Every structure is written in C-alpha cells, then in structure tokens.
Amino acid sequence: MMGTARPPLLFLDVDGPLIPFGAAPQQYPTYETHHQSPGNPLLARINPEHGRRLMGLPCELVWATTWMTDANECICPRIGLPQLAVVTWPEPSDLDEQDARDGMHWKTRALVDWAAGRPFAWVDDEITDVDRAWVSAHHSRQALLYRVDPRQGLTDADYAALNEWLHRTYGAPSQTAS
Incomplete structure (x- = not known):
C-alpha cells in the first residue's frame, strides 16, 4: 500500500487521555518537569x-x-511537544442539541469538518458507538475513534493500538511505540 502524501491527523483530547481522572486521587502518580x-x-x-x-x-x-x-501554552512545554494546531469549536447550534439527544458527542461533526477528507484518529474518553456510526456514514476516508479509559489515561496498549492503526493507514511499516 502506498503512503498518502500527508500523514493521518490525530485529534487529541487532554482531560482523560493525558490527565487521568475518575479514580481515587492517591492512585495517580505525579510528575515533576x-x-x-x-x-x-x-x-x-x-x-x-x-x-x-x-x-x-x-x-x-x-x-x-x-x-x-491553553493546551499549547500549558501542556506542550511540559511534555516536549511543539506548538500544535488547535481545533476551534463552532458555536453551539440546534444541530448540536439534536446530536446530544441522539447520543452523539458535540465534537464529532466539527472533527469530521476539520479533517476535510483526510484520514484521522480521534483520541478521547467520551467516544461512543453513535459517534463511530456517524463518522462512518459521513467521512469518506479511514477514521479511528479511539476511546481511552479516563481513570488510566493513555497506556502502553493504547499507544500500541494507535501506532498499528496509523502505520497501516499511512502505509508505513509498523514500529514498536515505546
């Protein structure tokens, strides 16, 4: 399989995937940087x-x-990432209210629009099968909607799954993400 000209997008949420929450506070390690x-x-x-x-x-x-x-200002320097593009969320609309009643996440439409036909992975702790079905019906390229357990945040298994999907989608040989 030939790789696409541009790599897939990876849409990354902060609360849940990077900042774990929902378990007893003493369960979480803290890191000095x-x-x-x-x-x-x-x-x-x-x-x-x-x-x-x-x-x-x-x-x-x-x-x-x-x-x-704020993710660029507070999180990027802390973990050694360069400044990243940021999805700007549209103002809430009647569509959003209907989506919520149907069980779809308020980010779903905006991320498909932002991807503009590019393959993407979305890493979040609130993704449901309703979101997956909507993206499958409204996005013509590959998409991985990857739900992270917010009590643990991103784990080794999550990185392995993302790495494998991204390499398969991008057409590059898979490497171990450690």
Missing part, C-alpha cells in the same frame, strides 16, 4: 513521556480539547 505550570495541580498528572511517544506516531497531532490554545 522543568516546565511547572502554576494554577492547575492536575497538570502534574501528565506523564512527560507522552510527548516523546506522541511524536513517535506517524501522524499530524492536533489538539481537540476544550483547553483550546
């Missing part, structure tokens, strides 16, 4: 290894989070 950000103690839960591991994936990383540009 040389880029400490005052104000949000949950940032200490972000494993700085995420930056290296994300950069090792054959994709174009894009923030898909309510953190918006």
